[in-house]
Amino acid sequence: MKDLKEIVARFDTKGEVAEITPLGNGLINDTYIVKTKGDDPDYVLQRINHNIFKDVDVLQENIEAVTKHIRKKLEKAGEEDIDRKVLTFIPVKDGEKTYYFDGDSYWRMMVFIPRAFTKEAVNPESSRNAGKAFGEFQAMLVDIDKELKESIPDFHNMEFRLKQLREAVAADPVGRVKEVQPLLDELEKRADEMCKAERLHREGKLPKRICHCDTKVNNMMFDENGEILCVIDLDTVMPSFIFSDYGDFLRTGANVVAEDDPNIDAVEFNMDIFRAFTEGYLESAKQFLTPLEIENLPYAAALFPYMQAVRFLTDYINGDVYYKIQYPEHNLVRTNNQFKLLRSVEENTPKMHEFIKEQLAK
Numbered sequence: 001m002k003d004l005k006e007i008v009a010r011f012d013t014k015g016e017v018a019e020i021t022p023l024g025n026g027l028i029n030d031t032y033i034v035k036t037k038g039d040d041p042d043y044v045l046q047r048i049n050h051n052i053f054k055d056v057d058v059l060q061e062n063i064e065a066v067t068k069h070i071r072k073k074l075e076k077a078g079e080e081d082i083d084r085k086v087l088t089f090i091p092v093k094d095g096e097k098t099y100y101f102d103g104d105s106y107w108r109m110m111v112f113i114p115r116a117f118t119k120e121a122v123n124p125e126s127s128r129n130a131g132k133a134f135g136e137f138q139a140m141l142v143d144i145d146k147e148l149k150e151s152i153p154d155f156h157n158m159e160f161r162l163k164q165l166r167e168a169v170a171a172d173p174v175g176r177v178k179e180v181q182p183l184l185d186e187l188e189k190r191a192d193e194m195c196k197a198e199r200l201h202r203e204g205k206l207p208k209r210i211c212h213c214d215t216k217v218n219n220m221m222f223d224e225n226g227e228i229l230c231v232i233d234l235d236t237v238m239p240s241f242i243f244s245d246y247g248d249f250l251r252t253g254a255n256v257v258a259e260d261d262p263n264i265d266a267v268e269f270n271m272d273i274f275r276a277f278t279e280g281y282l283e284s285a286k287q288f289l290t291p292l293e294i295e296n297l298p299y300a301a302a303l304f305p306y307m308q309a310v311r312f313l314t315d316y317i318n319g320d321v322y323y324k325i326q327y328p329e330h331n332l333v334r335t336n337n338q339f340k341l342l343r344s345v346e347e348n349t350p351k352m353h354e355f356i357k358e359q360l361a362k
């Protein structure tokens with residue numbers, strides 16, 4: 001892998017590269033682990049998907065501001081092992097920027113966190129910890145002094161996502177609309193209700209806060225004892241409704257199967273995960289959440305499978321231009337999976353409200 005070694009050489013890293021191999025299964029960027037010889041740290045190398053992150057300066061400025069702010073908070077709190085609790089980005093040699101442009105692609109590097117693991121599935125205990133961790137992540141960023149920009153404009157804006165779907169349907173570039181019409185009808189039926197957050201925001205009732213916006217289960221690092229070390233994949237950290245982080249975790253964590261499992265009958269929303277995660281999240285986030293935000297947590301649990309179904313279906317109709325796919329129907333399978341999850345959330349909504357009420361009364 002000569003080329004990748006040349007990229008690595010542009011960054012101000014320590015040690016001599018031993019090997020570079022692919023890492024993880026993100027749908028957007030290309031990720032590698034860079035192992036070094038001896039005791040020097042290993043690194044993560046990423047090719048940033050520039051089609052999606054159009055402004056790499058904004059992207060990296062956001063990430064640097066957030067990681068620096070969190071580092072300061074951890075130091076102030078007297079935490080140990082801080083290098084494993086927040087990501088460290090490496091500047092280029094003789095420069096300040098934390099990315100390198102090779103004339104074609106944008107690259108960045110961070111320190112690989114040793115003895116840490118990601119998970120593709122969670123149990124109630126790790127979900128409770130995850131809830132706390134994401135609540136703490138949001139809480140730590142409440143007083144960040146830098147104003148973050150949207151690294152992807154309108155990323156979790158439901159009205160915008162529906163507009164994209166409707167444009168794709170009108171254009172029908174690869175002739176797939178006919179086959180998905182029943183799904184489109186189901187999604188349209190719920191469209192108004194699902195755009196509630198945008199309306200509340202316009203009415204001045206719902207704030208935007210700094211959120212992670214990609215709180216998939218596999219975006220958390222656990223230590224050898226199953227404790228959460230930190231939250232990773234910070235590309236989408238930006239101002240959003242807190243629903244983003246609460247809802248997107250449940251979308252992945254509480255689905256009893258993977259988001260692309262083709263066995264749609266098996267898809268179900270796991271209420272044990274919901275209860276544990278909500279308990280953990282409220283524990284750390286109750287301090288800053290408004291009553292309206294709390295009241296709408298069940299809405300957030302529905303919003304994210306819905307939004308993801310809209311996004312996957314839009315990509316399917318557009319001919320698979322956004323998400324990496326492994327086979328031609330992949331985005332359709334993902335859509336059906338997320339829609340089934342939404343139905344399961346809808347069935348459980350009254351129970352969710354009850355549970356949250358109980359939690360607040362405690």
Ligand code: GN1
Pocket residue numbers: 025026027028029052213214216233235236259308
């Ligand atoms: C993408 O990068 P990754 O795979 O963690 C996507 C998320 C989706 C997710 C669906 C920038 O996340 O918004 O929820 O796929 N990220 C972007 O699996 O679009």
Ligand code: MG
Pocket residue numbers: 026027216218219233
């Ligand atoms: Mg990821």
